[in-house]
Amino acid sequence: MRLRGWAAPSATVVSEGKRRSDDDDKKKSSTKRRDDKSPGPRERQKPKPSPSKSPRPQPSRSATPSSQPSATRSATPSPTPAPGTTGPTPTRSSTPTPRPTRPSPSSDDDGEEREYDSQADFASHQMQQDAPETHFLETPQLSVDLDLSSRDLRFPDGAKFKMWVFHQDSSGRGFPGPTLRPTEKGIFHARVEPSMGPHSIHWHGMEPDPRNDGVGHTSFEIDDHYTYQWQPEPGRTHDPNYGAAGTYFYHCHVNTPLHAQMGLLGPLIIDPIELPGFPVAPGNRRAFADGPEYDIATESLIMPFSIDPRWHKMGHAAGLSGEDVGLNRFEPTHFYITGGLLAQRRETGEEVWAPTQLPINVSGHGKAPSLMRFLDGNYLPNKITFVNPDGTPARIAELVSHDGRPYRHTATPGAPAIPTSMHPDPSAHLFTHTLSMGSAERYDLLLHPPTAGTYTLRIEWRDWITGHKLAHRELPLLASCVLKGPGNQTYTRLGPQLG
Amino acid sequence: MSSENTPAITPSSVSDTDSALHPVEPGINRSTLLKFGAATAWGTAVAMGAAVSPVSAAGVPRAHGRFTASAVPLPGVLDLYINEGYTKMVDDSLVYQRGFGDRPTALRDARPSLRVVPKIFTREGQVVESRTYPLGAAIPPNGTPAPAGADPANPGQFFIRRNHWASFFPQRTIIVESGATVRLRVFNGLAGTHQLTVAQAAHGRSDLSTGPIAPGGQALLEFDAPYAGTYIYYDPTNAPVQRALGLFGTILVMDPDDPWRVAPNQMAFERQWLWMTHAIDTTWARIEAAGGTVNPLTDPAVPRYFMLNDRSGYEALGHSPNRELNRLAHEESLISGYPRQVDIRNFGEDLALGTLRGGQAVRMVNPGIASHQMHFHGNHLWTVRRNNVEWPREFGHVDADGHVVLQQWEDVIELPPMDRKDCIIPLKRPPDATDKVWYNRTEDWKYPMHCHAEMSQTAAGGMYPGGLVAHWELKSQVNGG
Numbered sequence: 001m002r003l004r005g006w007a008a009p010s011a012t013v014v015s016e017g018k019r020r021s022d023d024d025d026k027k028k029s030s031t032k033r034r035d036d037k038s039p040g041p042r043e044r045q046k047p048k049p050s051p052s053k054s055p056r057p058q059p060s061r062s063a064t065p066s067s068q069p070s071a072t073r074s075a076t077p078s079p080t081p082a083p084g085t086t087g088p089t090p091t092r093s094s095t096p097t098p099r100p101t102r103p104s105p106s107s108d109d110d111g112e113e114r115e116y117d118s119q120a121d122f123a124s125h126q127m128q129q130d131a132p133e134t135h136f137l138e139t140p141q142l143s144v145d146l147d148l149s150s151r152d153l154r155f156p157d158g159a160k161f162k163m164w165v166f167h168q169d170s171s172g173r174g175f176p177g178p179t180l181r182p183t184e185k186g187i188f189h190a191r192v193e194p195s196m197g198p199h200s201i202h203w204h205g206m207e208p209d210p211r212n213d214g215v216g217h218t219s220f221e222i223d224d225h226y227t228y229q230w231q232p233e234p235g236r237t238h239d240p241n242y243g244a245a246g247t248y249f250y251h252c253h254v255n256t257p258l259h260a261q262m263g264l265l266g267p268l269i270i271d272p273i274e275l276p277g278f279p280v281a282p283g284n285r286r287a288f289a290d291g292p293e294y295d296i297a298t299e300s301l302i303m304p305f306s307i308d309p310r311w312h313k314m315g316h317a318a319g320l321s322g323e324d325v326g327l328n329r330f331e332p333t334h335f336y337i338t339g340g341l342l343a344q345r346r347e348t349g350e351e352v353w354a355p356t357q358l359p360i361n362v363s364g365h366g367k368a369p370s371l372m373r374f375l376d377g378n379y380l381p382n383k384i385t386f387v388n389p390d391g392t393p394a395r396i397a398e399l400v401s402h403d404g405r406p407y408r409h410t411a412t413p414g415a416p417a418i419p420t421s422m423h424p425d426p427s428a429h430l431f432t433h434t435l436s437m438g439s440a441e442r443y444d445l446l447l448h449p450p451t452a453g454t455y456t457l458r459i460e461w462r463d464w465i466t467g468h469k470l471a472h473r474e475l476p477l478l479a480s481c482v483l484k485g486p487g488n489q490t491y492t493r494l495g496p497q498l499g
Numbered sequence: 500m501s502s503e504n505t506p507a508i509t510p511s512s513v514s515d516t517d518s519a520l521h522p523v524e525p526g527i528n529r530s531t532l533l534k535f536g537a538a539t540a541w542g543t544a545v546a547m548g549a550a551v552s553p554v555s556a557a558g559v560p561r562a563h564g565r566f567t568a569s570a571v572p573l574p575g576v577l578d579l580y581i582n583e584g585y586t587k588m589v590d591d592s593l594v595y596q597r598g599f600g601d602r603p604t605a606l607r608d609a610r611p612s613l614r615v616v617p618k619i620f621t622r623e624g625q626v627v628e629s630r631t632y633p634l635g636a637a638i639p640p641n642g643t644p645a646p647a648g649a650d651p652a653n654p655g656q657f658f659i660r661r662n663h664w665a666s667f668f669p670q671r672t673i674i675v676e677s678g679a680t681v682r683l684r685v686f687n688g689l690a691g692t693h694q695l696t697v698a699q700a701a702h703g704r705s706d707l708s709t710g711p712i713a714p715g716g717q718a719l720l721e722f723d724a725p726y727a728g729t730y731i732y733y734d735p736t737n738a739p740v741q742r743a744l745g746l747f748g749t750i751l752v753m754d755p756d757d758p759w760r761v762a763p764n765q766m767a768f769e770r771q772w773l774w775m776t777h778a779i780d781t782t783w784a785r786i787e788a789a790g791g792t793v794n795p796l797t798d799p800a801v802p803r804y805f806m807l808n809d810r811s812g813y814e815a816l817g818h819s820p821n822r823e824l825n826r827l828a829h830e831e832s833l834i835s836g837y838p839r840q841v842d843i844r845n846f847g848e849d850l851a852l853g854t855l856r857g858g859q860a861v862r863m864v865n866p867g868i869a870s871h872q873m874h875f876h877g878n879h880l881w882t883v884r885r886n887n888v889e890w891p892r893e894f895g896h897v898d899a900d901g902h903v904v905l906q907q908w909e910d911v912i913e914l915p916p917m918d919r920k921d922c923i924i925p926l927k928r929p930p931d932a933t934d935k936v937w938y939n940r941t942e943d944w945k946y947p948m949h950c951h952a953e954m955s956q957t958a959a960g961g962m963y964p965g966g967l968v969a970h971w972e973l974k975s976q977v978n979g980g
Contacts, residue, residue: 117820119962120962123963136939187933202876209944218876241843256953257957319957322962327953327957327961327963328805329801380952381913381915402909404879405909407895414844417844430896436900436913437901438911438915439911464954465778465869
């Protein structure tokens with residue numbers, strides 16, 4: 001009974017997937033994009049009669065793809081960049097009156113005021129625009145081009161899955177997408193030209209204006225191209241209200257359950273500006289502007305990811321027209337630890353970035369500690385545990401940041417908000433051997449193994465309904481005091497690998 | 500806490516037609532219903548009795564003690580009726596649900612009473628029906644509190660009124676003022692045994708409960724207001740099945756002397772929002788509707804609809820053709836306000852007389868069965884408490900489960916089943932927008948909130964974004980700026 005509705009739509013869906021697989025070749029073809037643009041190839045057919053007795057929702061009128069309305073907002077605001085003149089008039093009681101609930105019919109503000117006939121109508125009309133304009137474009141400090149490809153990628157256990165991946169011209173076609181690493185205060189541009197029909201990029205945790213936030217129903221999906229622009233807020237010394245440095249990720253926000261599982265995501269790390277009084281030793285970086293230093297050579301990104309093979313046979317717009325494609329059922333059978341040393345990442349070829357082991361620095365031997373940036377990259381809760389070489393819980397992880405914001409002491413108004421990781425009182429530091437989190441959360445951890453040896457990072461996946469353990473994977477952490485680089489022979493004295 | 504019949508109730512046996520009309524299939528789409536002349540979403544269920552085919556449902560046992568009339572009300576007592584009925588999902592299908600309602604209704608009732616209209620137990624011993632609290636406070640138009648005026652030092656930002664605006668609350672809310680006594684009289688109009696439990700509301704964080712209430716029976720539960728915060732009331736029978744079928748709600752305890760704070764001496768706020776999440780498994784609903792009993796181990800839940808305050812998808816976002824529904828979404832769920840300068844070291848600062856440098860409180864409550872990950876675009880939230888336990892602002896720790904206990908910024912709020920989190924959304928200038936874009940803002944900025952356990956973003960297996968979603972909106976002044 002629970003499989004009802006899946007089999008029927010999948011047939012059309014698979015063929016579409018095939019059609020899309022050679023996206024790279026179509027890249028510069030203008031006709032291609034027309035074709036790929038909705039409503040054409042998105043599955044707009046009426047939902048097929050269900051074999052089951054249970055009546056299914058009919059998306060009524062929406063099943064007819066209307067070519068109407070991407071309410072294209074005028075992309076020319078009055079370009080008066082002077083702050084002083086454009087802010088609210090600071091006169092007497094310039095209390096703004098709330099906007100009317102019902103706008104004038106001419107309003108095309110973000111699509112907000114548009115009403116939809118049905119959920120299927122709403123789902124299949126997500127404000128696609130060909131080439132929306134970037135407002136107030138500035139000169140970027142970092143600029144990247146991103147496109148998409150479909151590839152059959154081999155995972156560490158040998159299984160192969162069709163993946164959709166973000167890539168740059170210069171990079172390979174691997175998973176996850178290229179690591180993007182802007183610095184606070186610098187203008188960041190990402191020109192996105194999706195070859196495979198409408199997509200978008202949401203910079204998860206970064207907080208720009210809605211046009212640059214990358215969500216269809218609050219701005220637009222990109223048919224042809226768009227240049228996202230934002231500027232990571234710089235940190236200020238001991239101020240808990242400012243600063244973007246930390247760990248993020250980016251992902252497509254179109255039909256998100258499917259597109260993110262298909263692989264359309266990548267690491268995004270914001271590096272801090274350098275503040276007076278917080279110099280950085282050679283070979284080190286700070287986790288955030290007034291935060292602790294870490295060793296660049298052993299900085300890692302670790303992302304649990306799991307795959308439900310059934311999902312990897314669907315097409316771009318599966319489910320949007322109201323057909324039941326079972327995207328409420330995520331039943332992964334393959335569980336992976338992806339990521340690795342950031343400094344060692346090769347973004348070439350068609351490979352899945354995954355570690356087999358990870359070097360980390362032993363605490364207090366002249367090197368700054370290793371920083372692990374942990375991201376729950378799948379849809380399930382993860383519980384992680386650090387284990388000593390003798391199998392006991394290892395309280396070696398110090399949490400310094402969460403979701404791109406440092407942990408700080410904030411008890412006293414107006415007083416400096418000291419980061420827990422910089423506090424002179426050791427009991428302020430957030431040490432742990434275990435950490436629980438759910439989808440899309442990030443934690444930055446400094447690792448402080450007291451002695452050399454092979455520690456273990458154990459990652460468990462939990463069911464999102466029952467909480468029952470579904471799987472676990474282990475990653476050996478090779479702690480050494482004389483680490484110089486990858487493949488260093490000194491690893492061999494550290495004992496047998498686990499897992 | 501006794502179960503007994505009272506003369507005030509008029510029990511009636513179920514008529515033949517009543518049981519004969521019991522629908523086996525929960526899915527009845529709206530277009531079918533429209534043929535029967537129901538024009539609005541609220542009115543669709545009117546036609547249900549006629550639309551439902553009288554299939555072979557005879558023999559399904561219904562309650563023989565069903566109440567056909569409300570009991571004579573008692574002063575200071577809130578009557579809750581355990582009812583069943585069909586509710587419309589976002590794809591217009593009808594799904595069998597149960598709930599604690601305001602009045603007795605029958606299964607095929609066009610508008611089954613499955614959730615109470617918000618009630619307030621006052622310290623003076625009254626039960627008052629009101630969608631807003633504090634009583635007598637100014638009602639925010641369309642849910643949006645208007646500011647006190649422009650903040651001259653911070654272009655594009657505003658001063659916020661302190662202790663001024665009322666908040667709207669969703670159905671299922673019972674507000675209890677500190678010092679009040681809660682008296683609930685619960686009537687079980689269903690065929691099975693049910694009960695009402697208030698989780699962690701007794702001393703020592705133990706549960707309070709009516710105990711089992713037989714079909715046709717009733718029970719009285721009386722207790723003093725617990726510590727300020729959110730408490731889930733629900734039916735623990737065959738957990739989590741009865742809860743998943745809709746037998747839940749939230750008790751919110753507020754200090755009437757200081758009702759603009761999350762808790763005494765805690766964060767002040769401009770207004771607050773109560774969000775209840777719920778995931779609906781139609782297979783479970785079908786089994787129980789047919790008189791069966793779900794075994795959650797052998798028939799694990801696969802939810803198909805995901806609700807925020809009993810709405811999902813375009814209805815939760817206020818984009819539906821039903822203006823009344825959209826208005827309720829704006830008043831109760833869709834956070835909105837004017838941007839303000841805040842310092843999270845002090846969310847209560849009196850910047851000028853009668854103003855506040857604070858945000859709005861978001862109280863997230865998950866009586867549902869899925870583990871949710873509430874992701875806010877546009878602003879990080881500042882989490883202040885979990886399950887009514889204040890998090891410290893210094894010298895935090897990581898608890899045995901691996902959760903950080905320290906007030907912190909988060910863009911994803913973890914909300915497992917039965918958990919409650921109190922957070923502040925600062926409604927600040929989105930920090931990573933460029934100056935030029937911010938200073939030339941001419942329109943409201945709208946940001947999504949959604950659960951990042953992405954299965955919850957679907958309805959009926961697809962139709963993204965059709966599930967547990969909301970917006971929050973940074974209003975702009977009307978005339979330019």
